[in-house]
Amino acid sequence: MSDPQPLVPEDVLANAKKLVGLPPIVVICGSARFVTEMDEADLRETRAGGIVVRPSFDRQSPRRLAAADPAESEALRVRLRELHRAKIRLADEVLVVGDHIGDTTRAEIIYARSLGKPVRFTHPSVAPGA
Template sequence: MSLPQPRTPEEELAHAKRRLSLPSIVAICGSTRFMAEMTEADLRETKAGRIVVKPGCDMKSPHEFWSDPAEAEALKVRLDELHRAKIRLADEVLVVGDYIGDSTRAEIAYARSLGRPVRFTHPEVDPDA
């Protein structure tokens, strides 16, 4: 008789989400040039009963938090890691916009490496289609 294998952190998270009866969690990804479209996607996903996580900063718009170039670069690194954590937390990813840049392409690859389903508002930009 073999002992049960301990769960991976991912399995523990999935189990906890089921036990808590959490709705599906969607991570919105895309270029921050599509922040308005992300807000609209957030509204639609929320209306459909999903929990939404998305980028919280648009570093292309002026703000004191990233006015210093050195601080801005360090912040971008932290925000990229935070967004990868949002993807790990999510059950699926929704890519917004009709353009896929390097950062979004990396997020899509990361989500798929984790086995997360990826949807697109513009399926024709799927780099793996």
């Protein structure tokens, strides 16, 4: 009899979510210019019983996170990108919001698909390969 395959971290996370009875987790991706559409998608997904994670935006002062030092701003941009990728890893599926996909969102879609995450689009006509 062969030894069972060791669990990979993704399996451990999926099992833990099942054990504690978490509903599906949906991560919203898309350009900051679609923040209103993200709000609407957040509400729809929450009403459908999902846990929603999404990019954070400072609507009162959008530039507040920007630093005067370009190196510091770049470091922050990298940290925020990595935080969003962690949200993608945590999620059960990805919802791409908006009628345009830029380079950053395209990279997030590629990343999510590389992890085997299902990806939905509010505007399926913009889906890469559509």
